[in-house]
Amino acid sequence: MKNKTNHSPKETLGSVREILSDETFANPAYKGVGYFLRDLFFFVIVTVLLWNVDSWYVLPFLWFFAGMIISALFVVGHDCAHEALFKSKFLQYWIGQTAMLPSLHAYNQWGYGHNRIHHGHTIKRQADFVWHPTTKEEYSEFGIFKKIDASIFLVYLGRRFLLYDRNLV
Template identity: 40%
Template sequence: MTATDSTPTLEPAAPEAPARGSLKPVLDVIPPEAYENPTWKGLAYLARDLVLYALVVAGLILVDNPIAVVALWVLSGLVISGLFVIAHDAAHGALFASKRMNRVVGTIAMLPAWHVYEGWVLGHNRIHHAYTVREGYDFVWHPYTPEQYAAMSPLGRLRHRIEWSWLGAGAYYLREVWWHKMIVGAPPKRWAAAVRRDRILVWSFVALATLALGALGWAMDGTVVGAVWMVVKVLVVPFLAFTYVIATFVHVHHIQPDIRWYRRREWTKFKGQMEGTTVLRARFGLNFFFHWIMVHVPHHVDMRIPMYNLELATAAIDEAFPGTVHDEPLRFRDFVANTRKCRLYDFDEGRWFTYRQAREHLAAAPPTQAEQPTSAGLATAPGA
């Protein structure tokens, strides 16, 4: 406003509801066609991925060349991940209008990943999506603070260093998500029967596949080693390859220097679902396997949007809320860089630390916040 003009220049006001934390203004801009999910389309994706899975299994059974086997293992991780994304969409009720069809397809498509459908619905839909990047609630890649890391045993710190590295991400997912949440975790009483039933289905699939592959390996090789190798080659390694792929997916969705995790009192739905995840554009035809799951912001805004409409929803959200959506190409080197920068987290400062930065942070903190045993614990750890 100039000295000769008393009329103030009005800047466009930000939507009031997001300032208070509501997602309603975001939901209002998503076009109705983004929710369209014809049955034939979901079944087509399922059929295609099941055929791919069958071809990969057949290849692993018939091929012995080491280079070809390794290539098939990589492909198996991608193919099982594609099936899992289909199951993930079904678990959200986005793939089909029919709840029963979602459940049947989701259960089947999760079997190659050894995942428990109802256990996934409980942990993923009702906890991770409901409280994304909220301290003490969202259990997936929930960060440790410098103080918590310093209080760990040497073995605990070593495990953290492995699991929060780019190479050890699969180990984190295998232990923290699959084992603790899918396999041995005790669900609430009202979910216990459904989770137990689906666990029986998963272990029945694994047991029958093990017996069939073991018998086939024995018939083809005539030795116990041949039988065991067939099981490992066709069933176990593809599962482990999948766990690494899914671990990297979840990490890049919610862990990077610009993504903040919030104290319980500071968290809002808008912060969690619009600012607590990313849109990463898969290139080189990778959406053939990824099914647009890297376009993650609209998926968190509304789980009912089917995977193949996420880009449509993103365009509408980005137009209405420019500068809010974190949108960039998907690059493996960015995942590696994020694992090096984002090791520990200070919820008060909203800041990620490397191990070295965390040690320096504790050393500079007042004595009441960083007692001698705590800072000494970090000092014994190698620098990042």
């Protein structure tokens, strides 16, 4: 049901956190270590297969799976950089470092750029280096190909294409 008044409800981060159960904030170490070891196991398997398989028709599948596993390890490193995966700073640091290695990210620098700059300036025009919002007026001035680019590549397929376009990667 819509709020019929002209002001927004008094929701705050604190009021939302109060209604969440303690289980929501629990992050037992065994789960995080389990995610990391699972992904590391598959990374080793795919790497060994890539090293030993010479069938040209199998390689594209292995490349795809290697990309998926590297992405999964990156997510573990991402959560460590947010200090959300473990309560232990030791585990956050070492598992984060190790998980970011296959994607060739420097953990500390990535964590600084992501946490302090990106999250510190999310959706601020000219400040957030990850996402570049456009105004309605700017979007209406786009040509048909730029609109397709903005709607398909940026929304559905992610930022990777734009990062390459801007020579940021």
